[in-house]
Amino acid sequence: DTGVSQDPRHKITKRGQNVTFRCDPISEHNRLYWYRQTLGQGPEFLTYFQNEAQLEKSRLLSDRFSAERPKGSFSTLEIQRTEQGDSAMYLCASSPPIVGVVDTQYFGPGTRLTVL
Amino acid sequence: DAKTTQPPSMDCAEGRAANLPCNHSTISGNEYVYWYRQIHSQGPQYIIHGLKNNETNEMASLIITEDRKSSTLILPHATLRDTAVYYCIVNRTGANNLFFGTGTRLTVIP
Numbered sequence: 001d002t003g004v005s006q007d008p009r010h011k012i013t014k015r016g017q018n019v020t021f022r023c024d025p026i027s028e029h030n031r032l033y034w035y036r037q038t039l040g041q042g043p044e045f046l047t048y049f050q051n052e053a054q055l056e057k058s059r060l061l062s063d064r065f066s067a068e069r070p071k072g073s074f075s076t077l078e079i080q081r082t083e084q085g086d087s088a089m090y091l092c093a094s095s096p097p098i099v100g101v102v103d104t105q106y107f108g109p110g111t112r113l114t115v116l
Numbered sequence: 117d118a119k120t121t122q123p124p125s126m127d128c129a130e131g132r133a134a135n136l137p138c139n140h141s142t143i144s145g146n147e148y149v150y151w152y153r154q155i156h157s158q159g160p161q162y163i164i165h166g167l168k169n170n171e172t173n174e175m176a177s178l179i180i181t182e183d184r185k186s187s188t189l190i191l192p193h194a195t196l197r198d199t200a201v202y203y204c205i206v207n208r209t210g211a212n213n214l215f216f217g218t219g220t221r222l223t224v225i226p
Binding site: 044 | 160
């Protein structure tokens with residue numbers, strides 16, 4: 001399977017703990033995105049990378065959240081001092097360089113975080 | 117800000133066409149209409165997109181009105197595996213933030 005992969009698929013943690021999620025995009029995709037999805041809502045944009053550069057961050061990305069993509073390949077999303085409100089599905093997506101007008105995002109299966 | 121309006125839910129009989137409407141009255145000239153769907157416990161999946169002409173691919177057809185203020189996604193022969201939340205999104209090429217909204221929950225009934 002050459003799609004976007006995310007690890008872990010599920011994470012249960014206690015309030016106040018730090019967690020880190022990993023995303024491996026589709027090979028050759030230079031653009032990478034993180035989204036958060038809470039129950040009953042559509043995904044909400046968190047941040048965007050082009051290669052290793054983080055070019056856009058949502059206001060949802062509080063200072064407890066940090067994302068990296070050090071070599072322009074895989075990415076990590078870390079949440080420090082987790083709160084119960086951080087419980088959500090965290091989705092990663094990737095896109096190839098834009099060719100013409102085609103600009104679609106390919107999503108991974110997500111990491112479901114539960115903060116107790 | 118929400119740019120599209122979709123009904124919260126729809127039912128469709130298996131084997132029949134599913135027609136999912138979307139209003140996007142404030143769409144700009146350089147914005148495309150994209151449709152994604154999300155099957156339970158999976159990430160969203162791209163379906164189709166269009167600018168002003170009708171589009172068809174192996175998954176669906178997209179009909180965009182002449183004034184581009186609304187569109188309809190058509191699944192010609194719905195199957196049980198098409199049960200999902202369908203999101204209509206307007207986006208310009210190179211815009212990184214897809215705004216999903218709450219979508220339409222389509223239930224295909226046997």
